[in-house]
Amino acid sequence: MKKGRFLALVLTILMLANLLAACSGSASAPTAPASAPAAAPGEAPAAAPSGEAIKIGAVLPLSSSAGVSGARVRKGMEFAANKINAAGGVNGSPIEIIFEDTQSSDPALAMSAVEKLIHQDKVNIIVGCYGSSASLAALPLCEENGVVMLEPIATSPAITSGSEWAFRISSTNGIDAEMVGPYLPALGFEQVAYMPVDNDWGLSVTQNYIPVLEGVGAKTVTTEGIIIGEGNYLTQLTKIKNSGATSVIITQDVESCSTLIRQMVESGMGDFKILSTSGNNASMVRSLIGDAAQGVYFIEYYAEDGMVGGVPNEKNKAFTEEWNAANSDTALDYFVVQGVSAVEIIAQAIAEAGSADRTAIRDALRSLEYEGLRSTIKFDEFGQSHGEVILTQIKEDNSIEIIDYKK
């Protein structure tokens, strides 16, 4: 009897712990307007928003290794929502964000999250789903139900290729390849090996980069796919080392990309030219592997504070100070900026439409012009925006230099 009771207790505790942990991941906690850290001290608080809450569903990877960057998008979204709510909301209504966790950007989890957000939470718009495969899987659900999916991160061109409900504030691998591709042979990318992750994201990189690079004379030596979450790449690297390639183009999340670069140095491939495509930023990789990341090129979309050769922007300067004062633990980077932009764009669209109706938001986004922390965001007929693309490199003194900057 005693043992039975104890077991029941253990199981209950474990289940409760699990539940708690699940909540911390996919916290359905609305951003409380009351605890707005963004309200500038000394300013008279604006009238509290009183209308019916505007619900934004956010589908992001929050746990697992992709969750590191997903959590930064979340922070940016919360920051922007708190700021807007503290200033009186949008048309008198507060913004409420409902976050759902897709772990490692799992398409199946993204689909059930979108299903829940649309039917149970009755959100007005969805921000997500961060990963190309996840977004492509969930987009048909948004179309069926007439809800906009505003994509903050994913870069597969297929997402904005005809759906009237898809809008994207991130770049695509097609745009990146055309902007950066022609410069790569001169940087030493002539005999190229590709190491894409084994999903729609990785696939869209090889599909778009190979034609552009071959068009400017670079040779594709080999393509070695990488399974998500694999930690040991020596096998693939040994093959590449013996293939005649002298440069590698990597498409991986921060954790895998860092491990991969370090293992290249460890395998005696330190003289290879390395480019990381969409999905990473130099500062995060540098913080993880230090000196091993020297010389690596990154495709990025936001000139962070401290990068050498950045274009100064007065609005960014003020916002960077505001952000740093409120978030000492998270630097303002591309992922944060995308979260901030997504919420500000939605707020602007609803304010312009005068309604938070799902279709009204879509129509307002069509003609919207948003002055962002990056460049001005406007959507073309496919819902795609065209922001700047930056090519950075980690130098020998571990500083990050902007090699090229394209609008």
Added chain:
Amino acid sequence: MLEFFQQLANGLIIGSTYALLTIGLTMVFGLMQILNYAHGEFYMLGGVVAFWVTQALHLNFFLSIIVTVAICFMLGLVFERILMRRLYEVPIVTTAIVTVGLSIFLQNSVFMLWGNVPRTIPTPFPLKPLTIGGLTFTSLRIFVLIVTIAVIVFTQIIIHRTKLGRAMRATFQDKDVAAMTGISIRKIYALTFAYGSALAGLAGVLCGSYLTISPFMGSSVTTKAWAIAIVGGIGNIPGAIFGGFLLGVVESLGAGYLSAAYKDAYSFIIVILVLVFRPNGLFSKKEL
């Protein structure tokens, strides 16, 4: 030809950590009949504790290994005392469910306390590789291989040459008879679980020094360790060692000469073949 030997060497180095991981798992099952799904979490804790020890206590890499293994051993004792001890007389399915719960609990506790930002354990080894006979290695990986083999040999000595090992083997063969001869079964169980946890923790530190550490790094490892345990024969330590090296080499050569996209599939093809042709594992006789 050089590429073949390089892939073979890569496979042996990876295989040694696989073996280290599986020994603990297979010992705990063989002796205690516990299907430990939380084994990978002790591997994760090894990495996390070692990172913490190097950062908070400023210990060097070598000392941190020793401290971490000791802490994982203690954690093993604690979990044996508060959880496993209650489960010795209950059906094996119940223990499996509890260890699955423990695994989720540990993963998410670390996630909540520590976040999921990946980290690496700093080591004094240079990044630059050494070239020996045309093959490329880093001194860190050679160190890992040496430590792993030393610990495998040490484990075999404990089991076959010491009084404790004899008591373990007796418990393994027939715990009721062993208990009658005066062996404290509880003590053997506690030590076995703690030793298994310490080995997993050691694998975690070693791998965490050249891979990255995160709260979820254990789950894929548990699956792999089970695959190896099945190939070697569950509860068989020489089988676990052989299975670990075998899977490391098969993965490496399979990915090197066929396709890397199916790297994990090769291990499971071996598992299926073993289950079809030798359902009790390659080393079917149960032995420690």
